[in-house]
Amino acid sequence: MTARRQRRARQVRREERALPSYSGRRYTVLGLFVLAGAVLIWRAVDQQILEKDFLQSAGADRYLTEVEVPAHRGLITDRRGDVLAMSTPVPSIAVNPRVIGSDAAQIVALAKALEIDAGQLQSRLARYAQRRFVYVARRMPPARAEYVMNQVRARNIPGVHVDYGYRRYYPTGEVFAHVLGFTDVDDAGQEGIELAFDNALRGEPGRKQVLRDGRRQVVDDVQNIRSPRAGDDLVLSIDQRLQFIAYRELKAAVKRNRAVAGSLVLLDTHSGGVLAMANQPSFNPNGDRSNDGGKLRNRALTDVFEPGSTMKPFTVATALDRGIIRVDSEIDTTPGYFRVGAAKVRDSRDLGLIDVATVLRKSSNVGAGKIALALDKRELWRAMDGLGFGHTAQTGFPGEASGQLSDYRHWARIDQATLAFGYGLSVTTLQLAQAYAVLANDGVLLPVSLTKRNTDLSGRRVFSAPTAIAVRRMLEDVVSGEGTAPQAALPGYRVAGKTGTVKKFGPDGYSSDRYLSLFAGIAPARDPRIVMVVVLDEPRAGKYYGGQVAGPVFAAVAAEALRLLNVAPDGAADPDVRLAQAGEAR
DSSP, rough: OOOHHHHHHEEEHHHHHSOOOOOHHHHHHHHHHHHHHHHHHHHHHIIIIHHHHHHHHHHHHHHHHEEEEEEOOOOOTTTTTTEEEEEEEEEEEEEHHHTTTHHHHHHHHHHHHHOOHHHHHHHHHHHHOOOOOEEOOOOOOOHOOOOOHHHHHHHTTTTEEEEEEEEEOTTTTGGSSOOOOOEEETTTTTHHHHTTTTTHHHHHHHHEEEEEETSEEEEEOOOOOOOOOOOOOOOBSSSHHHHHHHHHHHHHHHHHHTOEEEEEEEEEEEEEEEEEEESSSSSOTTSSOOOOTTTOOOHHHHOOBBGGGHHHHHHHHHHHTTTTTTTEEEEOTSSSEEETTTTTESSSSOOEHHHHHHHHTTTTTTHHHHHHSSSOHHHHHHHHHTTTTSSSSOOTTOOOOOBBBGGGGGGGHHHHHHHHTTTEEEEEBHHHHHHHHHHTTOOOOOEOSSSSOOSSOOOOESHHHHHHHHHHHHHHHEEEEEEEGGOOOOOTBBBEEEEEEEEEETTTTTEEEEEEEEEEESSSSSSSEEEEEEEEOOSSSOOOHHHHHHHHHHHHHHHHHHHHHOOOOOSSEEEEETOOOTTTOO
């Protein structure tokens, strides 16, 4: 028995010696575990201590981001503080293309909520597939944006959120459209005053840090980095009350006379500020901004035309100032025309021997032409240049035209003669109003402005005061029963003015049936407060003379303007005019 156990033990020992040794493998595996543990410990130390700042920054990049905070655009008000343009916060709908992906059903649902074409939306998201932020609808009405987001939540569409910015609103609509202009979807000025003063109005955007969730939607504000600086407010020289009146009367006149277009400028003679500037046709800056038919043009500043007989007072003033004629001088216009080389200057009829006042009252081309030819052409040019013709009025308005006044050294005698009655040069409505303001200000040219001035500016003398006063007195006869514009007269006020009826120039020369109808007026004539120029382009309802077409517009606007400006009547007593006494109820 004992021998058997000993044999078995020897056999087991032989078998154990025959098996391979695993001790080296065990050490190897153990070593690998020890090395892996050391690497993990080192990596933990590296990430928790040595690379802590970098890793925190990398993590923050995934949920913290900086966004721009739009600045509030400045208000635009009229001279009395009434708001003409304002910016209000409005929502926009944005999408994260990485989150919404290319899920056709979700994109179709979103497009339906936005009421846009699904194919266009899908194409846009595909084009910006690598971005995290794409606008799909900008500056929406709040109620509309709320409806869209309700649909998004109901259909569980991922990656869609609301972003807020500012949208510009114009409470006066088309009445101020050409003056104010408008802004684009990013609230940057595109036309008019909005463009001219864009840098001051738009301010400076700020920045803030926000927290985003896994879908890149903003869930919280973390910190303010830089506060936005609101844009400066801008005060215009225009009076909203007078602008409404001017717009209403001009629009009615264009319709009544079936004119192609029209413009009107009303100036304050004391400051040179524009009290009203209206154009037709107009547009609504809150809606359609297409330029069909040139609707976006501020014609009073951008469109030039030959001013016709409205230039005659300046020719007379230049001759009076240079001593070429006197107030009581007489000019022989017989037989109703005269020749200048091969050309002929003519009146509508033979006026015979007339004085200077009659030249203006009857609007004699012959009389004005002879006076101009008696002047040295350099002196005539200097006077016209001094009135601002050929130069912009420097309002800063984008697209403002300078008109054209050619150099006197290039004038032939016929050019000098026709310049006297407004052919051979081009002006804007504003330029013509500024020139008439010289007569209203006793010969001094004041710079015009679309913004309200807090200080009086010194002007530049063009004519002597006696000359300007004398010409104004002559122009009073134009609106009398014997003049060319009795329809421009105002009950209780003396008015000085001049009509113009200009043949339009086309490819085949001057047209025989296309006219510009003008009236330039000053009121009250003895102590001027306002200057107004009215231009109607191609009236086609039968009447086309300036006194018939533009004169009534002047009368309607001036009557209400003088009342609103509290200007006392300076004319003869009118039985139809009753002035309220102080303290008297009415």
